[in-house]
Amino acid sequence: MNRLVERIAPVGFGAAVLAGWQIAVWATGTPTYVVPGPWDIVTAYAASCGELNAALLSTLTVTVAALVAAAALGVVLAVAMAASALFRAAIQPWAVALQVTPLVAIAPLIILWVNQAFAALVICATIISFFPILANTAAGLAQTPPALLDLFKLNGASRWQTLLLLRLPSAVPNFLTGLRISGTLALVGAVVAEFVAGSGGFASGLAYRILEAGYRLEIPKMFAAMVLLALSGVAIYAALGGVEYLVLRRRER
């Protein structure tokens, strides 16, 4: 299969599905409040694009803030765990426990405890997204080549020097892999938190618009918001993948 066909195939498949969907909706006369066709979704987006774009921006702001917080938290915890076996033994089970507890179960408490809506949403999204960064960075820190550690030791390197000049740079590829996984999780976290917070939250994110449109039976608008979320998720994943590729390629060439 040549490259051009490979590029076109997903687009062609998507277009075929959309066309089939539109035809099925027209042919069966399904009302838009049950299943809207792609065209209804596009017109719904066009009708309220200002509102939806603002909501997207709000959700993405929470996502990015949470991802930055998750990166900082994940790296700091990974370094502390690499530096101290006691700290690792004490923290690891709790980090796993926090990771496996469903966010929907914790989110109401966080929203109750944290008065500031934006902060509450960011905390929820951080909780769900920091773990891949922590786990990957910790694995990277643990995989430092032993011969290089010996070399540092022979030249009297301090722990600080070993961390800054060897362990952390060695863990960069693992960190970037974690970051890519965490990016989409942060978006999921932001949406879940907005759902749980409902009108008591920031009241401006895409999840809130989905809830609101659902209550008002504005199903095409609901779909439009979902499409925006799906596209954002893909864009975040692709962007972080691009960052990973560029950083790793630049650094070893």
Next chain:
Amino acid sequence: MIEVGGVSKVFENGTVALENISARIEAGEFLALLGPSGCGKSTLLRLLAGLEAPTAGAILWAGGRPKAGEIGFVFQDATLLPWATALDNVVLPLRLLRRARGPAREEAAAALAQVGLGEFLAAKPAALSGGMKMRVSIARALVARPKILLMDEPFAALDEFTRQNLQADLRELWRRTGLTVVFVTHSTYEAAYLASRVLVMSPRPGRIAADFASTVAGEADRRDAPSYAAFVTEMSHQLRLVMPVRERAV
């Protein structure tokens, strides 16, 4: 210069790697540690470097234990930092020793020139061949002007042509600088070509089975000299004697 006195090493899993090794390493000699795989040659090298402590016995240095940077170590693989240039890789030991940045870079550049890589200061490891990476690794081991250079089968993974070139350059470097070198190898040819003295070690638990002063004459035509072939034969014979019967029968 270094007195290895009755050194044994038993690992935590009970493996006896070295048993009662005694040897004297003289300043300025090129000592090859020759033996089959798993005989504890590398362990002895790590003990000399102070990377591990002997279970029994002691290693005494004339003038006291070497300080940080006084031991140059070359590993089996080049083990360079993949994200750093050749120059930054060679500067690394001086940086760790907290030497001034400007002179450190000059010394690193000089060390790279010494191993024939003066044109490749800005190249990253991915852009270098296996032999060039090993040259960077040797420059890195020499940059802090160590008292002794410890090498752990550094050329084992290289192709024959590259290996012979590096051997010739290493021997030349040793003759020029008078550095003390301890070189681990399992090749009699390599030991015969490089060393001024060869310690043959027996399989595990490692003991010193024979101690040869090199009888190879000649420098430029060293590999072609009859004395080289004779020395290889002598050491090969000794290696066969120390191998277990099972291995000898094969």
